[in-house]
Amino acid sequence: MTTSSSKANKYRRKKKFYKKRSPAPVQPAQRLPAEQADLFGSPGLHPRIIPRPEHCISRKDIDREALKVLYCLKDNGYMAYLVGGSVRDLLLGKRPKDFDIGTNARPEELKKLFRHSRIIGRRFRLVHVYFRGGKIIEVSTFRCRSEHDDREAAGNGIGDANIFGSPREDAFRRDLSINGLFYNIADFSIIDYVGGMADLKQGIIRVIGDDPEHRYLKDPVRMMRAVRHAARTGFTIEANTWEGLLKHSDKIRLCAISRVREEWLKDLRSGYSRPWAELMIKSGLFGSVFPGYVSALESEDKGLVRKLLFGLLGHLDRMVNDGAEVSDALMLALFAYPRLCVTPEWQALKVGRLKWPTYEVRSMLSEIFLPYDFRRSVRDVAVQILSSQWNISICLAKGKWFKRVWNKAAFRESVMLYDLVQEVLGQPVIGPDPHLRPGPKPLKKSGKRKRRSQRVRRLISESEEVRV
Numbered sequence: 001m002t003t004s005s006s007k008a009n010k011y012r013r014k015k016k017f018y019k020k021r022s023p024a025p026v027q028p029a030q031r032l033p034a035e036q037a038d039l040f041g042s043p044g045l046h047p048r049i050i051p052r053p054e055h056c057i058s059r060k061d062i063d064r065e066a067l068k069v070l071y072c073l074k075d076n077g078y079m080a081y082l083v084g085g086s087v088r089d090l091l092l093g094k095r096p097k098d099f100d101i102g103t104n105a106r107p108e109e110l111k112k113l114f115r116h117s118r119i120i121g122r123r124f125r126l127v128h129v130y131f132r133g134g135k136i137i138e139v140s141t142f143r144c145r146s147e148h149d150d151r152e153a154a155g156n157g158i159g160d161a162n163i164f165g166s167p168r169e170d171a172f173r174r175d176l177s178i179n180g181l182f183y184n185i186a187d188f189s190i191i192d193y194v195g196g197m198a199d200l201k202q203g204i205i206r207v208i209g210d211d212p213e214h215r216y217l218k219d220p221v222r223m224m225r226a227v228r229h230a231a232r233t234g235f236t237i238e239a240n241t242w243e244g245l246l247k248h249s250d251k252i253r254l255c256a257i258s259r260v261r262e263e264w265l266k267d268l269r270s271g272y273s274r275p276w277a278e279l280m281i282k283s284g285l286f287g288s289v290f291p292g293y294v295s296a297l298e299s300e301d302k303g304l305v306r307k308l309l310f311g312l313l314g315h316l317d318r319m320v321n322d323g324a325e326v327s328d329a330l331m332l333a334l335f336a337y338p339r340l341c342v343t344p345e346w347q348a349l350k351v352g353r354l355k356w357p358t359y360e361v362r363s364m365l366s367e368i369f370l371p372y373d374f375r376r377s378v379r380d381v382a383v384q385i386l387s388s389q390w391n392i393s394i395c396l397a398k399g400k401w402f403k404r405v406w407n408k409a410a411f412r413e414s415v416m417l418y419d420l421v422q423e424v425l426g427q428p429v430i431g432p433d434p435h436l437r438p439g440p441k442p443l444k445k446s447g448k449r450k451r452r453s454q455r456v457r458r459l460i461s462e463s464e465e466v467r468v
């Protein structure tokens, strides 16, 4: 009785998820063999198929919702692959951030197939499938080119026919070999067109194809992505991939500023920002991405700047990996501080009285982060955190936490930055919430307090006498 009712529930759930479709003029099941012929037919284009017993990806490591989408596609006769970063992370034994799916179903077909879904994007349309709890699974039709390639072609009105492609083309349009692997839900195998499996095993970061320079020139952000994945995995960047990076690092300036900003902010938040910064500097990308920062790394203070930069980013990584909340404002302040603290303008802000030089700090910050812009709320808190640094030094020198200092909204984060800098420099730290702890008492004129306390004591003893 219970079994049949649970079976019925399951069926009902299934029915709800799979939207009822009107019979399609061409049955997807008939389309599959044609695609497969295209996929495996031409000699020399065969992918390497790694069967289930030879790899470690198990369905229990894949999100329930992603599995539902994969099976729904497969059951309706479409190809359904897990693609991109999720396959890479699963093979590395990490939990993927998101599970992206690739298929030969077109966006309109996907929209019909999934009741709760939406087509997003204008030229490179993909489908978001929505689940309870706000989870979104991204499903994209196999493409023959990346959305950042051939921008001119986009302008010339090249249509869908030239965007969608075969699974092979979809693998080759990707950035790195380790990101070009597919997990096939039909037989649980891995499909490798790009040599990603061998590179994963050997710990190599390699741009897909045999001309990394060409790939970088098509989309310079790929250079940042190569550095990102080398920093995250600790893999070695393959010689041609590295040479191309050294040669074309300045081309990153050709990319949209907002896109580059999102990329480096992602790296700061990644938990691997220290190795990322080291590789960015080594490859020359740092100078192209942060033209307002790089001069400090070549100045006579470069030793201090590097020590602070790597030390602070190391602490940021520790906090991120421990799951601590690190606001964007603190992250920006922490990243800017090593550059800021060696400028004469910053030193000029050291005065013997409490002062919040927000205007000056804001303009220094914009110079460091030129040409990037930030949300005003984030930038203003970062400015607060930085401009409180001299005030904290004054409080420590006077042995007193002034209310004007500790009642600022960014006080905790300001002390946190102060302490992290102290730690990197090997100096004593303050610790959290110093104003709530009885700190060292400031020197006081003892006479007044003594007389007052004697009077109080006399009053108390008198009152006690009366009561007696």
Ligand code: ATP
Residues within 6 Å of the ligand: 083, 084, 085, 086, 097, 098, 100, 146, 148, 173, 174, 175, 176, 179, 180, 219, 221, 222
């Ligand atoms: P993360 O763990 O940071 O999400 P990811 O590799 O999944 O890493 P995404 O930005 O989510 O990165 O991109 C998804 C996939 O899209 C990548 O794995 C890669 O195959 C492809 N991709 C992303 N950016 C590019 C690009 N600029 N050029 C070519 N392919 C790209």
Ligand code: MG
Residues within 6 Å of the ligand: 084, 085, 086, 097, 098
């Ligand atoms: Mg991803």
